[in-house]
Amino acid sequence: MKRLLSIIILSSGMLFNQEKIDIDDIRNLSILELMKIKIVTAAKNPEDLLDIPASVAVITAADIKKYGYRSYLEILNHTTGFYMINDYHYLGHKNFGVRGFFSPGSFGNVIILVNGVPQLSDEYMDYPDTKITVPVEAIDRIEIIRGPMSVMYGNGAFFGAINIITNQDSEKNSLTVGGGNYGENHGTIHFSGKTGEIEMRLNAGYSKNTGIDVKYSDLTSNHDIIEYSRNDINATTKNMLESGKKYVDMSFKKRAIFGLFSFNESFTEVLDGIPSIGQGSEITHIAANMNLGFDKKINSNLTIKGLAGYYTHSHRLDYERIIVHAGDMDAKLSRALDFDITANYTNEKYKILFGGYVRSVEELLQIADFPLDGLNRADGEIMIPRNERILTKSLYHQTTWKVTHKIDLMGGFRIEHLSPYTISYNRGLATLDTTANLPPENRTNITGRVKPPGDGYALTPRFSLLYKINPKTVIKLMVGSAIKQPTFMDNLRQIIMQRPFLNVQKIQTYEMNITSILRQNCRTNFSIFYNKLYDLITATNEFSPESGWTIFSANSGKLTTIGTEICTQIQIHPKLNSKFSISYQKTVNDKAGFETYKPGYSPDLLAFLFLDYEINETLTISMKGKYISEIKTEWVTDTSPEAGTRLGEAIPACLTLDGNLMISNLLQSKFNLALGMKNGLDREIRYPTTASNTWIEKGYLDFGRQVYINLTYDF
Amino acid sequence: MMKKILKYITVLFLISSLWAQETEYILKSAFLEKFCKFTEWEKEKIDSSAYFYITLLGENEFGELLNDLFSKLKIKDKPVKIQYVQNLHEIEIPPHLIFISKDQKKNLDKIIQYSKINNILTVGDTENYGKLGVHINFYITQENTLHFTINLASVQSARLRINLLLLEIAKVI
Numbered sequence: 096m097k098r099l100l101s102i103i104i105l106s107s108g109m110l111f112n113q114e115k116i117d118i119d120d121i122r123n124l125s126i127l128e129l130m131k132i133k134i135v136t137a138a139k140n141p142e143d144l145l146d147i148p149a150s151v152a153v154i155t156a157a158d159i160k161k162y163g164y165r166s167y168l169e170i171l172n173h174t175t176g177f178y179m180i181n182d183y184h185y186l187g188h189k190n191f192g193v194r195g196f197f198s199p200g201s202f203g204n205v206i207i208l209v210n211g212v213p214q215l216s217d218e219y220m221d222y223p224d225t226k227i228t229v230p231v232e233a234i235d236r237i238e239i240i241r242g243p244m245s246v247m248y249g250n251g252a253f254f255g256a257i258n259i260i261t262n263q264d265s266e267k268n269s270l271t272v273g274g275g276n277y278g279e280n281h282g283t284i285h286f287s288g289k290t291g292e293i294e295m296r297l298n299a300g301y302s303k304n305t306g307i308d309v310k311y312s313d314l315t316s317n318h319d320i321i322e323y324s325r326n327d328i329n330a331t332t333k334n335m336l337e338s339g340k341k342y343v344d345m346s347f348k349k350r351a352i353f354g355l356f357s358f359n360e361s362f363t364e365v366l367d368g369i370p371s372i373g374q375g376s377e378i379t380h381i382a383a384n385m386n387l388g389f390d391k392k393i394n395s396n397l398t399i400k401g402l403a404g405y406y407t408h409s410h411r412l413d414y415e416r417i418i419v420h421a422g423d424m425d426a427k428l429s430r431a432l433d434f435d436i437t438a439n440y441t442n443e444k445y446k447i448l449f450g451g452y453v454r455s456v457e458e459l460l461q462i463a464d465f466p467l468d469g470l471n472r473a474d475g476e477i478m479i480p481r482n483e484r485i486l487t488k489s490l491y492h493q494t495t496w497k498v499t500h501k502i503d504l505m506g507g508f509r510i511e512h513l514s515p516y517t518i519s520y521n522r523g524l525a526t527l528d529t530t531a532n533l534p535p536e537n538r539t540n541i542t543g544r545v546k547p548p549g550d551g552y553a554l555t556p557r558f559s560l561l562y563k564i565n566p567k568t569v570i571k572l573m574v575g576s577a578i579k580q581p582t583f584m585d586n587l588r589q590i591i592m593q594r595p596f597l598n599v600q601k602i603q604t605y606e607m608n609i610t611s612i613l614r615q616n617c618r619t620n621f622s623i624f625y626n627k628l629y630d631l632i633t634a635t636n637e638f639s640p641e642s643g644w645t646i647f648s649a650n651s652g653k654l655t656t657i658g659t660e661i662c663t664q665i666q667i668h669p670k671l672n673s674k675f676s677i678s679y680q681k682t683v684n685d686k687a688g689f690e691t692y693k694p695g696y697s698p699d700l701l702a703f704l705f706l707d708y709e710i711n712e713t714l715t716i717s718m719k720g721k722y723i724s725e726i727k728t729e730w731v732t733d734t735s736p737e738a739g740t741r742l743g744e745a746i747p748a749c750l751t752l753d754g755n756l757m758i759s760n761l762l763q764s765k766f767n768l769a770l771g772m773k774n775g776l777d778r779e780i781r782y783p784t785t786a787s788n789t790w791i792e793k794g795y796l797d798f799g800r801q802v803y804i805n806l807t808y809d810f
Numbered sequence: 811m812m813k814k815i816l817k818y819i820t821v822l823f824l825i826s827s828l829w830a831q832e833t834e835y836i837l838k839s840a841f842l843e844k845f846c847k848f849t850e851w852e853k854e855k856i857d858s859s860a861y862f863y864i865t866l867l868g869e870n871e872f873g874e875l876l877n878d879l880f881s882k883l884k885i886k887d888k889p890v891k892i893q894y895v896q897n898l899h900e901i902e903i904p905p906h907l908i909f910i911s912k913d914q915k916k917n918l919d920k921i922i923q924y925s926k927i928n929n930i931l932t933v934g935d936t937e938n939y940g941k942l943g944v945h946i947n948f949y950i951t952q953e954n955t956l957h958f959t960i961n962l963a964s965v966q967s968a969r970l971r972i973n974l975l976l977l978e979i980a981k982v983i
Contacts, residue, residue: 126844127979129837130955566912566936 150241150571150608150622150660156234161707162717163755163771164231165803167259168224173703174239175662175676176254178723180696182785182795183336183366185378185412185425186216187223193254194241194626195656195682197696199729199785201225203579206248206256210346210355212386213248216408217429217456217485220251220582225380226408227259228340228359230300232271232283232807235263242624243577243604245555246507249452249489253577253602253628262296262346262355268810273769275803278305278337292349299343306336307796311370314791324370325417335375338363355386365412366788373419378412401436414465423465430458446495448507456485459583475522475539477587485583486514493557503561513551513580517544518587543590548598553578567612576603585632588648598650603627616666626656633686636732644734653685654694670709677702688736695729695742696783713759720752728783743784743792752776765809773801837956838935838948839875842909845933845946846885848973851906855929861891863903867921868911870894904928910944912936918943926968940983945970959983 154170164170168189172179176194184190187201198204203221207214214227237259244252268287274280281302288295310331311321321328344357359382364375388402407430414423437450460478479485493507522539559573581589581597589596606624613619631652638644658680665673682697684690700722707717726746732739755771774780781794788795842864856862862885866872880890885906895901898920908930910921915936922943925932933946940947940959945968947959960980965972 124840126841126848126976129840129844130957130979 150606150620152239152241152662154237154239156236159231159234160757160767160769161715161755162705162719163753163757163769163803163805165773166231167227167229167234167237170231170237171239171257173705173719173721175660175703176241176678176701178698178701178726180726180782180785180795181797182782182787183791184785184787185365185367185376186219186221186410187225188338188363188365189224192696192698194624194658194678195680195694195697196254196626196628196654199696199787203251204253206244206252208248208256208258209344209357209384210260210262211258211402212355212357212384212404213433214382214384215251215406215431216382217431217459218427218461218583220580223380225361225363225378225410226359226382228300228342228361229259229261229344229357230281230283230298230302230340230342232269233261233285233298233300233342233344235260242573242606243555243557243575243602245511245577246491246493246509246557246575247450249491249509249511250487250553250578250580250599253579253600261298261344269807270810271805271807273803273805275801277307277798277801278303279801279803280304294348296346297344301339301341303339304337305334306332306338306364307798308333309796313796314793316792317790320790321370323417325372326370330370330372332366334364335366335371336364337375351389351391353388353390355384355388357384359383366791367412367414367416368788369416369790371415372417373415376412376414376416378410380408380410382406382408396440396442398439398441399437400439401434403434404432406431406433425461425463427461428458429456429460431456444497448491448493450489450491452487452489452491454487459485475520477518477520479583480517480519480542483517485516487580488512488514501563503563505557505559505561507557509555511553511555511578513547513553515544515546515551517542518583518590520587520591541591543587545586545590546596547580548596553580553599569610571606571608571610573606573608574604575606576601578602581632585648592647594647594649597632597648598630600631600650600652601629603629618664620660620662622660624656624658624660626654626658628652628654628656629685634731636734636736638734646733651686654682655685656680656682656697672705672707674705675703684730689730692730692736692739693727695727696785698724698726700724713761715757715759716755717757718752718754720750722748722750724748726783729785742786742789744794746781746783746794749778749780750776751778751780767807767809769803769805769807771803771805773803774799776800834956835872835875839872839879841948841956841958842876842907842933843879843883843885845931845976846907848976849931850971850973851886851931852929852969855906856886856888859903859906860888862886862888863891863893863905864907864909865893865895865901865905866909866911867895867898867901868914871911872909898924905930907931907933910934910936910939915939922964926964929969931965931968931970945972946980957981 152174171177171191178192180190180192180197181188182190184201190200190202193204196204200219201221201223203219207222207227209227209229214222216223216226237257239255239257241255244256248256269285271283281300283300286297308331310329311326312318312328318328321330339362341360346355347353359380361380362377364377367376384404384406386402386404388400390400392398409428410426412425414421416423431454433454435450435452437448440447460476462476464474489509489511491507491509493505495503495505497503520541555576555578557575559571562570564570579600585597604624604626606622608620608622610620611618630650631654632648632650633652634646635649635651636644636646658678660676660678662676663674667673678701680699682694684692684694702722704720707715709715725748728742728745730739731742752775753771753773754775755769758768761768777800780797782797783794784791864876864880866876876892880892883890893901893905898917908921908925910932914921922932932944934944935948940961943961943964945961945965948956949959951957958980960972960977960982962982
């Protein structure tokens with residue numbers, strides 16, 4: 096900790112994307128030229144951010160280049176309040192905890208949008224990184240809105256929304272290639288054009304890496320499981336954690352009409368339950384999104400926007416466990432449609448928004464086939480029948496009232512309705528070749544109708560008050576809530592176990608935020624928040640004299656987090672920018688019987704430091720650092736709470752540092768070169784074990800020191 | 811531990827703030843010079859003074875920028891003197907240009923009246939200052955560039971003439 100403080104003190108604060116100008120540089124400019132100089136980037140328009148009733152962070156393409164970010168996940172991992180846990184999970188490796196709360200599985204606590212389009216996976220209502228493959232070079236900016244955002248974005252926006260924008264800058268064309276150690280290589284093209292009134296954009300990219308190569312015995316002390324998996328005790332993860340991604344997006348705009356298309360494909364090798372063998376277990380995701388929308392200004396006060404989408408998503412997981420080419424397989428296919436319409440009315444006093452949203456999951460099918468695992472395992476198919484759909488309808492409203500020139504009041508609500516739907520679960524039926532000859536006693540056919548509690552209605556309110564102490568300082572008081580519906584798979588589990596249907600999970604947040612631009616180049620953002628999460632779906636243990644201890648899912652989880660965040664951006668010198676942020680949070684488990692056990696995956700302290708220095712017009716050097724305090728694993732029990740144990744070892748505090756050197760207009764050409772290093776101190780980066788791979792009790796390992804080179808050609 | 815961290819942050823924050831350069835005000839300084847170039851005062855106003863006077867009225871957000879820029883320049887063939895005052899009563903010699911800070915909103919009527927009588931160009935950077943009679947008022951566009959409004963009626967009532975080029979590129983209100 097002392098070391099962290101020293102670094103903060105010595106280097107001080109992060110990016111503040113000002114144009115670097117000096118009085119002597121601009122004396123000879125014409126008045127027209129002066130009018131073209133940007134005083135702050137669009138991303139950091141102070142007035143915009145001051146007026147938003149939420150805690151907002153914006154990362155621009157310039158930030159991405161300057162700090163050498165390699166993926167949007169790395170950006171999230173360096174965002175105040177966010178911390179990554181990579182658990183080699185079969186749906187998506189990288190999940191995030193936010194403000195002290197982490198939900199195992201793939202990432203589902205924050206809505207992720209690309210160009211305003213939700214990237215939802217309907218099966219688990221999550222946003223797996225394996226489904227969202229947008230390369231970092233295609234990104235014009237990322238907006239990260241923290242706080243419960245269900246009023247605007249609906250189900251799942253527990254901790255906010257992230258919008259990745261790739262179609263904003265219509266004049267930038269570039270081609271990037273790069274590579275590094277761990278077999279990393281990638282390429283991206285970013286192209287824009289205009290024909291008459293039609294503006295078009297194209298982004299395409301691919302990336303690949305070989306993953307880490309460590310001994311299984313560095314992940315677990317359980318040598319039995321290594322041997323059980325038919326691995327040698329000295330076997331490693333070489334070729335077991337490779338991954339690759341492909342991405343294409345195209346967009347067009349003609350007057351008020353616009354269209355978006357994106358294609359995401361990825362392969363990711365995973366560890367699921369036991370060590371892999373052979374070429375490794377691999378999951379392939381393919382997702383395509385097609386959207387058509389309009390954005391029409393009816394008059395000076397009224398704007399109407401609409402966006403319709405069609406989404407397909409499939410994945411196939413081929414296992415290599417115990418036997419090479421075992422044929423074990425898990426596959427999924429889903430198709431969905433949605434439509435969102437909003438009307439915005441604005442005058443000097445009011446901003447009024449009305450919206451409606453409909454999402455219909457037209458097809459959802461999952462097939463699991465484990466021929467070599469024996470007849471009693473999970474062979475089977477899960478689906479919504481062909482004449483059924485999962486239909487969600489929402490109406491939402493938000494009004495901002497400018498009470499005085501110093502006070503804004505904002506209130507809003509969303510009513511969401513989930514219609515009943517049917518789930519069919521067939522196991523051991525003849526639909527799968529490998530189980531065609533199963534005897535009837537090994538077959539199961541369960542069909543259940545999901546009837547969401549409360550007749551399927553959920554209400555989420557939101558309220559905030561903005562008080563402008565002066566034009567450069569705003570206090571925001573925000574009260575909000577968000578919901579997360581039980582997923583398709585949660586409901587299936589209840590049907591099979593003949594348990595009552597689960598209620599929506601809820602979060603209630605109270606936050607005070609002070610955003611202040613103390614001087615033009617010095618901004619600070621301070622938040623205190625209190626989050627109450629309840630009705631969380633967790634494993635619940637119940638004892639009865641007849642059947643002993645039983646475990647089932649119920650809305651029994653309760654957590655409370657109180658925390659504070661401070662983020663300061665300072666332009667120390669026209670050529671030296673700095674930013675630092677610290678989050679300190681305490682999370683308490685309020686679940687009955689578990690009050691004395693600190694919740695897992697909830698570090699108390701997170702700190703970030705960013706520095707960049709412009710050596711000259713073509714050379715910029717930057718560094719960023721991250722500190723995370725100790726993370727404990729989950730407290731689990733098969734019986735009573737006091738008989739439980741931690742799932743794995745606690746992960747000690749860790750400090751990582753990255754550096755990047757950017758050379759623009761290399762040798763006065765249109766080439767830009769970036770050289771960089773991640774985890775420059777070569778620290779052992781570990782993440783705490785989760786239910787995905789309880790055998791990795793020592794914790795999941797991530798990359799050691801990474802070096803890379805990136806060459807971009809702007810045209 | 812948190813107390814320590816917050817203490818260090820505060821110290822660092824204050825030190826760094828002092829070092830911070832006012833990028834926005836560098837641009838505004840350069841614009842002020844252009845405004846002087848493209849404005850005509852009454853001949854007597856210019857001839858009767860040995861210096862070209864610029865007064866900054868209210869909170870000084872330019873720091874030393876105005877001194878740095880105008881110490882090297884002549885306007886209307888005269889060396890420039892910068893005066894920093896907190897209210898109208900402190901002004902000894904009616905200047906040629908007054909930059910009106912945000913904190914002077916409540917005194918705006920008097921300042922505009924004073925400039926009207928004394929043939930002074932007024933410049934501000936506060937929302938609605940233009941509509942309230944300030945001759946030239948800066949605003950930030952959606953593209954984050956610095957533009958300005960010109961209140962033509964107010965300019966004329968102060969017996970000033972603004973070059974057509976400036977009127978063409980400004981938002982005239």
